[in-house]
Amino acid sequence: MLGDKPDWKLKVRAWVEKDGRKILGPGRVELLGHIDRLRSISAAAKQMNMSYRRAWGLVKDMNEAAGGPLVEVTTGGSGGGGAVLTPLGQQSIALYQQILDHLAKAASDLEKPASKK
Amino acid sequence: MLGDKPDWKLKVRAWVEKDGRKILGPGRVELLGHIDRLRSISAAAKQMNMSYRRAWGLVKDMNEAAGGPLVEVTTGGSGGGGAVLTPLGQQSIALYQQILDHLAKAASDLEKPASKK
Numbered sequence: 001m002l003g004d005k006p007d008w009k010l011k012v013r014a015w016v017e018k019d020g021r022k023i024l025g026p027g028r029v030e031l032l033g034h035i036d037r038l039r040s041i042s043a044a045a046k047q048m049n050m051s052y053r054r055a056w057g058l059v060k061d062m063n064e065a066a067g068g069p070l071v072e073v074t075t076g077g078s079g080g081g082g083a084v085l086t087p088l089g090q091q092s093i094a095l096y097q098q099i100l101d102h103l104a105k106a107a108s109d110l111e112k113p114a115s116k117k
Numbered sequence: 118m119l120g121d122k123p124d125w126k127l128k129v130r131a132w133v134e135k136d137g138r139k140i141l142g143p144g145r146v147e148l149l150g151h152i153d154r155l156r157s158i159s160a161a162a163k164q165m166n167m168s169y170r171r172a173w174g175l176v177k178d179m180n181e182a183a184g185g186p187l188v189e190v191t192t193g194g195s196g197g198g199g200a201v202l203t204p205l206g207q208q209s210i211a212l213y214q215q216i217l218d219h220l221a222k223a224a225s226d227l228e229k230p231a232s233k234k
Contacts, residue, residue, distance in 0.1 A: 002133075002212065007184075008140065010216060013130045016119075023125065067124075095119065099127060099227055106223035110216055 002111045010107050014099050016092075021065040028058055029096040032089055035059075035071055039082040059083075066092070119228045127224050131216050138182040145175055146213040149206055152176075152188055156199040176200075183209070 002008055015025035022028075027048075034044035045055035063069045070089035074082050085093075119125055132142035139145075144165075151161035162172035180186045187206035191199050202210075 002216075007135050009134050011132050011134055012220065015128050017126050017128055018124050099119075102223055102227055103129065103220065106219055110219055 010110055012103050012107055014096075014103055016096070016099075018065055018067065023062055023065040024092055024096050028062055029093055031055060031058055032062075032070060032085060032093050035083050036085045036090070036093070039084060041071070041073070041083045044083075062092075127227055129220050129224055131213075131220055133213070133216075135182055135184060140179055140182040141209055141213050145179055146210055148172060148175055149179075149187060149202060149210050152200050153202045153207070153210070156201060158188070158190070158200045161200075179209075 002010055013026070016023045031044055031048060031050075034047045035041060038044050038047070041055050041059060042052045045052045048055070059071045063071060066088065068088050069086050070092050071083050072086050074084060119127055130143070133140045148161055148165060148167075151164045152158060155161050155164070158172050158176060159169045162169045165172070176188045180188060183205065185205050186203050187209050188200050189203050191201060
């Protein structure tokens with residue numbers, strides 16, 4: 001039906017909650033990806049032009065909201081310690097990507113001209 | 118995949134833009150529905166606990182963003198005039214409902230246990 005109005009674009013935002021509390025959203029999942037790659041919350045924050053304080057707050061909030069840690073802070077080491085994703089954190093990135101792919105497909109179905117459905 | 122985490126809930130928000138400018142979203146479509154039913158912007162605003170000023174601003178913005186009016190204000194009359202939806206306004210409500218239905222279906226697919234997909 002949106003296909004009849006080719007200049008009208010559908011936008012979709014998706015997030016995951018538990019007990020009404022947000023676990024995952026686009027920014028949080030981007031942060032998880034950077035942490036996974038850089039093994040550091042501060043380096044990940046820098047990539048997103050975000051303060052360390054904000055990134056740390058998001059990590060803490062995700063861990064609490066999910067009911068189990070997505071990110072684990074590794075203490076010690078000469079570099080002052082780093083951070084890694086837990087299996088649940090890895091799974092969360094994959095899950096969110098699957099959600100985006102599925103919704104993108106649903107959105108593109110809506111943008112097909114009605115006659116070609 | 119969300120089916121493996123039955124207490125993780127997917128939330129989706131959808132809106133329609135043209136040239137990067139919002140035309141329709143949940144609140145706007147709700148407002149259109151009330152205007153359609155009540156034939157009055159001020160009565161519709163009241164239903165939503167919204168000021169007339171805000172409702173009128175939303176109507177003006179929708180009309181401009183869509184590139185054609187969704188709501189037409191009817192002047193005159195002893196009641197001080199009212200408002201009606203144009204065919205484009207009617208179509209917009211139907212379109213948005215179709216979007217919601219389609220995305221709800223996509224979301225429910227994601228919440229099925231993986232084994233039953």
